[in-house]
Amino acid sequence: MARQIYQAIADGILVGGVYALMAVGLTLIFGVLDIINIAQGVLVILGAYLSYELSVRVHLDLFLGLLITVPAMFVIGVVIQWAFIRRLRGRERTSMTLLVTYAVALIVEGILYEIYGANPKQLNASYVQSSVHLLGFYLSDIYLYGFVLAVAIVVALYAVLYRSTFGRSVRATMQDETAARLIGIDVNRVAAITFGLGIAVTAAGGMVFGATNTFNPNSGYDLISRLLAIIILGGLGSIGGALAASVFMLTVESLVDIWSPEWAIVVFYAALVVVLVVRPTGFFGRPPVRAQ
Amino acid sequence: MSRQRATAGLGLIVLAAVAVAFPLVFSSPVITNYAVYALIFVAVVSAWNVFSGFSGYISLGHAVFFGSGAYTVGIAARDWHVNGVSVFALLPLAAVVGAVIAVPFGLVALRVRRHTFIVITIAVFFIFQLMAANFSFTGGSVGVAAPFLPWNPTSFNDHFYYITLGCAVAAIVIAVLVRRSRFGLQLRAIRDDEDRARGLGVRTMKVKLTAFVLSATVAGLVGGVWFLYLTQVQPPSGYDPLFDLSLVLMAFLGGLGTISGPVLGALVIEPGQLYLTIRYTNGYLSEILLGALFLLIALFVPRGIVPTAGEWVGRLRTRGRPAVAPVPAQASAPAPSEASEAPAKEARR
Numbered sequence: 001m002a003r004q005i006y007q008a009i010a011d012g013i014l015v016g017g018v019y020a021l022m023a024v025g026l027t028l029i030f031g032v033l034d035i036i037n038i039a040q041g042v043l044v045i046l047g048a049y050l051s052y053e054l055s056v057r058v059h060l061d062l063f064l065g066l067l068i069t070v071p072a073m074f075v076i077g078v079v080i081q082w083a084f085i086r087r088l089r090g091r092e093r094t095s096m097t098l099l100v101t102y103a104v105a106l107i108v109e110g111i112l113y114e115i116y117g118a119n120p121k122q123l124n125a126s127y128v129q130s131s132v133h134l135l136g137f138y139l140s141d142i143y144l145y146g147f148v149l150a151v152a153i154v155v156a157l158y159a160v161l162y163r164s165t166f167g168r169s170v171r172a173t174m175q176d177e178t179a180a181r182l183i184g185i186d187v188n189r190v191a192a193i194t195f196g197l198g199i200a201v202t203a204a205g206g207m208v209f210g211a212t213n214t215f216n217p218n219s220g221y222d223l224i225s226r227l228l229a230i231i232i233l234g235g236l237g238s239i240g241g242a243l244a245a246s247v248f249m250l251t252v253e254s255l256v257d258i259w260s261p262e263w264a265i266v267v268f269y270a271a272l273v274v275v276l277v278v279r280p281t282g283f284f285g286r287p288p289v290r291a292q
Numbered sequence: 293m294s295r296q297r298a299t300a301g302l303g304l305i306v307l308a309a310v311a312v313a314f315p316l317v318f319s320s321p322v323i324t325n326y327a328v329y330a331l332i333f334v335a336v337v338s339a340w341n342v343f344s345g346f347s348g349y350i351s352l353g354h355a356v357f358f359g360s361g362a363y364t365v366g367i368a369a370r371d372w373h374v375n376g377v378s379v380f381a382l383l384p385l386a387a388v389v390g391a392v393i394a395v396p397f398g399l400v401a402l403r404v405r406r407h408t409f410i411v412i413t414i415a416v417f418f419i420f421q422l423m424a425a426n427f428s429f430t431g432g433s434v435g436v437a438a439p440f441l442p443w444n445p446t447s448f449n450d451h452f453y454y455i456t457l458g459c460a461v462a463a464i465v466i467a468v469l470v471r472r473s474r475f476g477l478q479l480r481a482i483r484d485d486e487d488r489a490r491g492l493g494v495r496t497m498k499v500k501l502t503a504f505v506l507s508a509t510v511a512g513l514v515g516g517v518w519f520l521y522l523t524q525v526q527p528p529s530g531y532d533p534l535f536d537l538s539l540v541l542m543a544f545l546g547g548l549g550t551i552s553g554p555v556l557g558a559l560v561i562e563p564g565q566l567y568l569t570i571r572y573t574n575g576y577l578s579e580i581l582l583g584a585l586f587l588l589i590a591l592f593v594p595r596g597i598v599p600t601a602g603e604w605v606g607r608l609r610t611r612g613r614p615a616v617a618p619v620p621a622q623a624s625a626p627a628p629s630e631a632s633e634a635p636a637k638e639a640r641r
Contacts, residue, residue, distance in 0.1 A: 030407070036407050036410070036411070084587060084590075084591065087591055088590070088594070094350070094406055094407065094410075095350045095540065095544070095548075096544070096590050096594055098350070098410065098540070099537075099540060099541065099544060099586050099589070099590050100586070100587060100590045100591075102537055102583075102586065103582075103583040103584070103585075103586030103587045103590065104583070104587075105583070106579050106580070106582055106583030106586065107579075107580050107583035107584065107587075109579060110576045110577065110579035110580035110583065111580065113576035113579070114576050114577075114580075221533060225414055225415070225418055228411045228414060228415075229411065229415055232407075232408055232411045232412075236407060236408065262422075262425075262426045263426065265418075265422055266419055266422045266423065266426070269415040269416070269418050269419045269422075270419060272412070272415050273400055273412065273415060273416065273419075276400070276403075276404065276408070276412060277400055277403075280403055280404045280408070282408075
């Protein structure tokens with residue numbers, strides 16, 4: 001029993017890393033643009049399909065393929081922001097962005113259905129099936145690589161945000177958009193690039209997700225609701241919070257899974273509700289600033 | 293003013309006559325099926341609007357009440373062996389269950405605002421969907437079937453047409469009463485600035501929770517009716533994420549927080565959506581079209597048809613000058629209709 005519990009914790013941490021990869025983009029977009037991107041889940045799946053195309057058609061290694069899919073998703077993100085999200089202003093912006101990003105999700109999902117149909121797919125490579133025996137645990141190779149990738153990307157994002165001029169303007173925009181505009185930051189450019197970055201990260205998340213799960217165009221909805229729960233729990237706009245919350249939630253789910261797989265996912269959402277009753281801003285959230 | 297009133301009254305009478313006569317003119321069950329679904333959504337979106345439209349808290353969890361209402365009627369009918377027309381006596385129970393769920397749900401969710409509120413409603417929604425799939429008394433993934441109604445198949449839809457029409461009218465009347473009351477004013481004060489409303493003595497939590505529970509009660513009841521019409525409910529159909537998003541879309545298309553806007557939205561979108569799903573059975577093209585429609589609404593009529601049209605009419609009347617002089621809102625007279633209220637708000641911003 002103790003063995004099972006340790007194994008579950010190890011699994012939870014590794015899978016949590018993969019979810020962190022997807023959640024970080026969502027929370028970054030929220031922090032800068034103050035919107036919830038419902039399309040994030042479907043875009044993760046789009047990233048998985050892009051990797052699928054590259055590995056099946058061109059026989060490119062999954063991790064090497066990221067060199068193509070990540071920039072591609074970046075461009076898609078910038079285009080979505082420029083075409084639709086930039087235009088939304090005014091009092092109903094919160095709910096309008098919800099509608100717009102949901103619309104984007106519906107359109108992307110519909111197109112994926114037209115191309116690939118509803119049959120589930122999975123990414124394949126030599127390291128997808130194999131696993132290593134480490135410190136008495138059986139750890140799947142792909143999860144290990146995925147976890148390392150997640151840590152690398154989160155560290156890179158941190159470096160960009162806290163060690164570069166662009167990162168400084170992103171953080172300034174996160175704190176106070178008007179003030180950032182006043183000191184000469186091109187807020188529109190920051191918003192476009194951040195949205196692109198947030199989407200680009202999902203390409204990596206989508207690749208690991210696609211290698212560890214079967215997916216079809218409909219998988220995005222289950223994913224987005226989990227990701228939303230994660231970023232709210234971590235505190236909206238907090239990258240470290242998203243990382244901590246992913247690992248926490250997935251470990252909890254993995255532990256409950258030993259006892260009952262059906263209830264594991266219920267516990268996932270119930271954990272969110274319980275934490276928010278105690279702490280409405282999540283783990284690392286700032287108290288809400290009064291909007292005027 | 294009185295002439296305007298008379299026109300409005302006449303319009304309402306004509307509308308009522310059309311609504312009552314509709315199934316007599318279009319007796320085909322195919323058409324009345326569209327009408328029944330449209331009316332179900334008119335009722336639910338009006339109830340949703342009483343909470344979300346007036347208070348500004350966008351709920352994506354109303355399917356919880358709708359689905360629970362459906363399950364309540366189904367489970368009660370099954371376990372208590374209620375048969376025939378007497379199942380309609382279970383509808384008040386569905387409403388009560390909706391209200392009972394809304395109290396703890398609201399107490400937790402209404403502590404937070406904006407995005408966090410929306411996400412909590414989504415989370416609670418998924419908890420309910422998963423519970424319905426996992427518990428045994430809900431029939432698991434098979435769901436629950438409704439008892440057989442001893443009605444002639446040709447007039448089956450007509451019966452439901454009048455039942456759902458009654459629900460829709462009741463929901464609209466509730467929305468009108470709330471909007472005109474002090475309670476409705478408090479809700480809209482919360483929407484405009486919650487902290488200031490609280491500072492002025494509005495007991496915000498109590499007001500929000502009351503609206504939430506009221507809204508849930510109607511949604512639960514209509515869920516029960518929907519179940520009896522469809523004769524079955526499964527976890528994904530009772531607790532359907534698209535249901536919540538459809539409500540938001542309808543309210544936004546028509547005009548959030550107005551009375552006629554969401555009704556108009558439901559009458560346009562629900563039949564359209566139904567037609568697309570029936571026409572393109574694989575469902576993919578209908579999804580793309582629906583998404584494109586969302587985008588068009590959000591980009592071109594972001595405040596909804598009713599306020600935008602009201603503005604156009606106002607502009608026509610005043611020949612291009614602003615409909616309302618940009619004076620502080622406190623000084624302007626109470627807005628006579630919904631249509632002319634929107635520009636006043638804009639001017640104040």
